[in-house]
Amino acid sequence: MIDDFDKLSVTDLKLRGMPSDQILAEQKRRGMSPGAIHDAWYPKPPTYDRIGSRRWRRLLVVGTYGGWLLLAVIMKLASTPDSSFPVIPFVPLANVVVALVWFGRRTYLGREVLAGDFGLDERLIQNRNQAFRRAFQLFASFALIAWLLSLVAMWLQPVNQGLTNAVLLYMGAALLGTTLPTVIWAWREPDPLTTNEESA
């Protein structure tokens, strides 16, 4: 019985009607550090919900896409007409980095949720599907135009130069294809509610 009592959390103790000062005394009796006591009273939101402020997310969108574009331009300028060298390894690498930035954090904006509805409420499902709709319209138009341009580049330009331009366009489309719904959703989603706002 005593062992069970020792395992009860702050929430459980509150539910049993224990006053705050007694809960604090109980936590000290258990030998909890000040940090652990603080975390027990004010638990951090789960990683899943830590999507950051909208401003921060928008900066991330501009940063990742802008950074990719800048790198692509530099690599294109650095490449010579008879070789695709800096473009071929570095631009695909930049794609991987941008994808990791967006999908590496295990929030609901990430990859797992893009594959299913797990953990999403009705509002989030609607917002996600709306992001997909916008992404479809943007991606389909961009991909078809860029695809035709890449074919024209392959036809009309010398072998390596045409290939370099085609690969750049392809990599841009591949980046959009993998990240665009997430990025649109991250751009639109409002600031998360604070704990006080949620409880209110």
Next chain:
Amino acid sequence: MMAQKEANHPLFYRVGSRRMRRRVVVAMYCSWLLIAAIVLVWSLNSRAWYPAMMAMIVANSLFQLIWFVWLGRTYVNAPRLPDAELDERLLQVKNQAYRRAYLILAPVAVIAWILSLGALQWQPNDQGRIIAIALVVAVGLVAGTLPTAIVAWQEPDPEPLS
């Protein structure tokens, strides 16, 4: 008000049975594949890549035209209709169809694109061009029709009007 007006319009519900819609979806994509295959086989003995390209583009446009004329302003064509004309359920169906369509289109486009570049790189003649164009036109057809095709495939048989 607009939604109410549209919902009362009998044309809005003339979508046919789900079985029939599914057959039309399969027939449309299979017919296009057949035409593309015929053009590709024909082009093996011909150096004319321009007529082959035009044949596929015309077939593509024709299929899209038939598809959207047939569906017209029915609710199955929700992906093409403005949000103001749809009720809450159809709006969700529309967005969900776009999501599924994106999950299909993005990988298909990325794979087909690299295949077309490969065809041009390793078949630097008219045959390579025709294959590349066939892939672009195929993805164009998918991009233009897939959300509506998904709704047509999934929507149940319409309930009889009272």
